[in-house]
Amino acid sequence: MxxxxxxxxxxxxxxxxxxxxxxxxxxxxxxxxxxxxxxxxxxxxxxxxxxxxxxxxxxxxxxxxxxxxxxxxxxxxxxxxxxxxxxxxxxxxxxxxxxxxxxxxxxxxxxxxxxxxxxxxxxxxxxxxxxxxxLNAENKLLLATLLDLMLDYALFIFVIGLLITFINDLSNADTDYNNGITTLPITLGRARTQKIVLVFALLPVGMLLYYGNAYIKELLFALGYGLVFILAPMIYFLIKLWNAKTPKDFQHLEMVLKIVLLFTVLSVAVVTFNIQYNAKG
Structure with a gap:
């Protein structure tokens, strides 16, 4: 915020x-x-x-x-x-x-x-x-544009947040089972849930590629930031998730997603700076 x-x-x-x-x-x-x-x-x-x-x-x-x-x-x-x-x-x-x-x-x-x-x-x-x-007639267009951007961020944060909860469930499957908590890994099994999460994790990667191409391909600083600090960790996440087996592995992956979430939020400042930098020539 x-x-x-x-x-x-x-x-x-x-x-x-x-x-x-x-x-x-x-x-x-x-x-x-x-x-x-x-x-x-x-x-x-x-x-x-x-x-x-x-x-x-x-x-x-x-x-x-x-x-x-x-x-x-x-x-x-x-x-x-x-x-x-x-x-x-x-x-x-x-x-x-x-x-x-x-x-x-x-x-x-x-x-x-x-x-x-x-x-x-x-x-x-x-x-x-x-x-x-x-909101008024004079600033309606500007505020609508700002709100659209914030909704895009909210949607991406929702998707990453959902991934974090799934990884947390995989990490705590044994504890949740002992405590009588029914989660996806307990219902479907850890291996099957892991495959589902792996496929679902392709969604934020696709969203990043779409947003990058549609909105910031001309903003070199922001594009580089997104590739290095958001897309690269997501690709790393996908690779590590394929072979993850122990609670420690899933805890590591959860931390990777939280880092992605942090850099996603900070990216709004990078994009704004890049736009203003380009405007100054």
Missing amino acids: LAFKYGFLDRQPVVLALNNWQYIVMVLACCFIAAGGFYINNTAGVGKENNTEISEAKIYNIYIALTLIGVGLGYYIANFVGRPMHSGIFVVGAATLYIYATSLKQTVLVSNIVIALLMALPLIAIGIFTMYPV
Whole structure:
């Protein structure tokens, strides 16, 4: 969210609905909600009920505190931009994380899709709270272009997020089986799931090739960055996934995908810099 604010949006000829500190409040709202979901999942979620020495009351008090702070900050931001009902996006995010931790985690594929969607949700929040409130006839075309680009990023992040959840399931297959959690590797078997994930991993590679050819083939810095820091690790991921067998192998692959995710987010600043550099001649 910070990369999109300071590396992309602040360099566009448009006045956003949120200033710097208000934007930071929105980021904090997302962080507190995510922290609450992460905490409840790792202390009282499915398969974790008996794995902690902290009392159930204390676990839920901490979770409620984190979530209420996040939702409260989100409501403040929604109210500030004159769209109090839009605070529902924070409520939905918090509720989804809780439901995931306590029940959806046991549902094959649904849990994977939910987590991937939540990874892409902050980009949607950026559009809702920084651009939509200032939309008018004069800036409609520019904001539509910016939103289209952010949706492309959100879609790619969703796909990478889905891959991360699949690799995580492969890595934790034995533990999930012992805890009674039903995931794709447990349902179909690790070998078959691995082949499915390998085929699915071709999708982001194809997306990268398409985006590179359609949008940044004239931007040499951005194209080189994408080839070295995003496409190359994805190809490495495909090669290593073919022979991955142990949990350690899958943990390594999960880290590769997280690195891809990081460089994907940072690429928006590189693309913006390259466009402005070319504009200066």
